[in-house]
Amino acid sequence: MGAVGWRPRGSSRVRNAVLWDALRTVLDRIAPEGPSDVVDVGGGTGGFAVPLAELGHRVTVVDASPDALAALERRADEAGVTVKAVQGDAVDLPDLLGSDAADLVLCHSVLEYVDDPDAAVRALTATLRPGGSASVLVAGQVAAALHRAVAGHFDDARHVLTDPDGRWGDHDRMPRRFTRETLSALVAASGLTVGELHGVRIFADLIPGNLVDADHTAAGRGPGGERAAEALIALESAAAVHPILRELATQLHLLAHK
Numbered sequence: 050m051g052a053v054g055w056r057p058r059g060s061s062r063v064r065n066a067v068l069w070d071a072l073r074t075v076l077d078r079i080a081p082e083g084p085s086d087v088v089d090v091g092g093g094t095g096g097f098a099v100p101l102a103e104l105g106h107r108v109t110v111v112d113a114s115p116d117a118l119a120a121l122e123r124r125a126d127e128a129g130v131t132v133k134a135v136q137g138d139a140v141d142l143p144d145l146l147g148s149d150a151a152d153l154v155l156c157h158s159v160l161e162y163v164d165d166p167d168a169a170v171r172a173l174t175a176t177l178r179p180g181g182s183a184s185v186l187v188a189g190q191v192a193a194a195l196h197r198a199v200a201g202h203f204d205d206a207r208h209v210l211t212d213p214d215g216r217w218g219d220h221d222r223m224p225r226r227f228t229r230e231t232l233s234a235l236v237a238a239s240g241l242t243v244g245e246l247h248g249v250r251i252f253a254d255l256i257p258g259n260l261v262d263a264d265h266t267a268a269g270r271g272p273g274g275e276r277a278a279e280a281l282i283a284l285e286s287a288a289a290v291h292p293i294l295r296e297l298a299t300q301l302h303l304l305a306h307k
Contacts, residue, residue, distance in 0.1 A: 064253045066282045067289040068186065068302055071247055072097075075153065075182050075304055076106070085152040088176060090139045090169075091159035095121040095132060102130035109133040111145060139169040142176045149178045157186035158300075161225050166235055174239040177307040183241060185303045186249065190215030190226040192299045196254070229296060232303055241305035247289040248298030253281065 079085050084105045089098045092110035094117050102108045102125065110132055112118055118134040125132040137145045139159055154173045160166045173183055190209060197217055198206035205217035215226030227235075233243045288294040295301070 063278055063281055063285070064250050067247055067249050067285050068300075070286065071245065071302060071304060072101075072155075072184060075184065076104075079152045079180070079182060080106075086150065086178075087153045087155065088142070088146065088151040088173075089155040089157075090142065090173060091157065092155065093117040093121065095124045097155055097157065098132045099124050099128050099130060102132050103128055107133075109135060109146065109151075111135045111137050111139070111142060113138050139163055140165065140172045142172040146176055148175050150176050152178055152181045154181070154183045155186075156183060158188070160185065160227070160235070161188050161223055166225075167238065170235055170239040170241075174241055174307065177241075179307055181307050182244070183236070183305045183307075185232065185236060185305065186300050187232055187303075188215075188223055188226045189248075189296070189298050189301045190228050190231075191296050192250075192254075193217065193223070193226055195297060196299075199255070227301060229301060232301055236303060236305045241307055244304040244306050245290070246295060246304075247302040248291070248295030248300075249289065249302050250285070250299035251288045251294055251297055252284060254299045256281070 076085060084107055087098075087101055087106045087108045089101075089108060089110045091112055092098045093112055093114070095110060098108045098110045098121065110118065110121055112121075112134075113136065115136055118136060121132060121134055135145055139156070140163070154177055156169070156173055160169060163169045170185075177183060193215060194206040194209040194217075197203075197209060202217070209215055209217045209226070214224065215228075216223060229246055233246070237243050289298070
């Protein structure tokens with residue numbers, strides 16, 4: 050039932066290889082011989098939920114958008130799997146699902162947008178069973194400064210580094226970004242034990258797009274073809290746990306344990 054040997058299909062293959070490898074490891078630890086109860090907070094249309102259900106796990110998606118949940122149900126039907134869809138917000142998890150309801154909670158690209166990140170993390174902590182884990186993915190503050198600088202927006206880059214929320218200005222659509230320290234402190238304050246931190250998309254967002262388009266390279270049309278895609282995945286995997294390079298990732302991924 051574990052995710053051994055499995056990676057996402059399509060264009061997310063390169064960009065999310067590190068994340069899926071981390072999820073594979075934690076799922077193999079939680080339930081080496083059987084399915085897990087997984088809750089995907091803000092899981093939207095099922096980009097993670099449906100593949101996890103295909104692996105045999107019992108998956109529930111909690112999302113505030115009824116349109117996203119409708120798309121999730123269509124996607125699950127097309128894949129021939131069942132994913133439970135629940136409309137609601139992250140802070141309402143214990144009321145919606147009860148306490149100790151999940152072996153694994155995914156909270157990906159949610160904490161940047163919620164009104165109260167502390168309350169959201171406390172809610173997902175309450176939903177976890179003892180021995181369970183949380184997979185938390187957030188936007189990286191340092192990476193945002195790097196990307197603005199590379200684009201020639203030097204004042205924006207400086208502002209990202211000095212702004213408490215990691216925003217580059219009033220027109221920045223991201224309400225907040227995190228560093229390793231701020232993310233770890235947020236998670237630890239909820240009572241979870243901070244585990245492994247991975248950098249996701251360290252290089253993939255900085256190189257030409259035809260090298261990270263899995264469909265393009267798989268057909269051999271990219272400059273390096275499939276070999277380049279595999280080499281980039283290997284590079285991302287090696288850099289993901291590097292104590293310096295992981296800080297430059299577009300997204301920071303933290304595993305925390307109850």
